Structure formats: structure tokens, C-alpha cells
Amino acid sequence: MHCHITVQQDRFDLAAEEAALRAVAGDAGALVAFQGMVRGHDAATPLAALFLEHYPGVTEAEIGRIADAAAGRWPISAVRVVHRVGRLVPGEQIVLVLVASAHRKAAFAAAEYLMDYLKTEAPFWKREDFTDGSSRWVDAKASDDAAAASWRD
Numbered sequence: 001m002h003c004h005i006t007v008q009q010d011r012f013d014l015a016a017e018e019a020a021l022r023a024v025a026g027d028a029g030a031l032v033a034f035q036g037m038v039r040g041h042d043a044a045t046p047l048a049a050l051f052l053e054h055y056p057g058v059t060e061a062e063i064g065r066i067a068d069a070a071a072g073r074w075p076i077s078a079v080r081v082v083h084r085v086g087r088l089v090p091g092e093q094i095v096l097v098l099v100a101s102a103h104r105k106a107a108f109a110a111a112e113y114l115m116d117y118l119k120t121e122a123p124f125w126k127r128e129d130f131t132d133g134s135s136r137w138v139d140a141k142a143s144d145d146a147a148a149a150s151w152r153d
Contacts, residue, residue: 002078004081034115047129050128051088076106
């Protein structure tokens with residue numbers, strides 16, 4: 001399996017990322033893409049920005065471990081993950097997960113698995129900055145933990 005992981009501040013180009021995955025995906029019959037964006041509302045007060053930090057080197061290694069685990073469960077030929085850090089405003093891209101496989105079910109399952117574990121295992125720290133000037137660090141969500149736990153059963 002070919003795996004490429006990038007953590008960056010800049011926006012990503014979906015078409016360029018897909019072309020890069022296709023170049024190494026072999027005879028894949030399916031390519032699944034998930035692009036996450038910053039939501040403007042996750043609390044009573046509208047969000048002005050989301051600020052993400054990570055642990056360089058460690059974050060990429062952990063995402064690689066998650067991708068390897070996905071490859072151990074499904075016959076995937078390539079994975080490409082781009083995660084942004086820094087200050088992101090509502091509507092901006094935050095994450096891209098691309099998975100190639102011979103078959104669609106494996107590609108969909110692997111992409112969902114990757115996202116569930118990115119939300120719970122990858123070392124990112126998120127701060128929400130609200131339009132009223134307040135801010136808070138985001139705690140882990142029980143729903144994200146439950147989604148990741150569902151793969152362990």
C-alpha cells in the first residue's frame with residue numbers, strides 16, 4: 001500500500017491530491033474522498049475560527065499507523081491524508097482522506113475507519129475562538145470515541 005501524509009497550514013487542491021493518489025493506486029476500481037470543513041456552529045455562540053496545533057513528526061507517524069491498520073483490514077492500494085493546522089475559519093477545508101481500492105466497499109470502509117481514528121487518535125489540539133471573543137480548547141467527544149470503538153468489535 002502506498003501512503004502519503006501531509007500536515008500543513010495551506011489549503012489543499014482536491015484535484016491535485018486525487019491525481020497524486022491515482023498515480024500510485026495501481027488498478028484501483030474505487031477511489032473514495034472525504035473532505036472535512038470547519039463548521040460555523042458547534043455551540044450557542046457562532047465560531048469565528050478554529051485553531052489547530054499538532055506535534056510535528058509524531059502526528060504524521062500516528063496517522064501512518066492508522067493507515068497501516070486500515071490496510072491490514074481492507075485491500076486498499078493507496079491512502080492520502082492531508083490535515084491542516086493553524087487558524088481556520090468556518091467553511092475552510094480542514095482534512096482530506098483519499099482511499100483507493102479494487103472495490104468500493106473496502107474503500108468506503110477504510111475511509112470511514114481513517115476518519116474515526118483521526119478524530120480520536122491523531123495528536124491534534126483544537127481551540128475554538130468564538131465571535132464574542134471567548135475561546136475554549138475542544139475536549140474529546142464521546143460520539144467520536146464510540147465511532148472508533150465500533151471498529152474494535
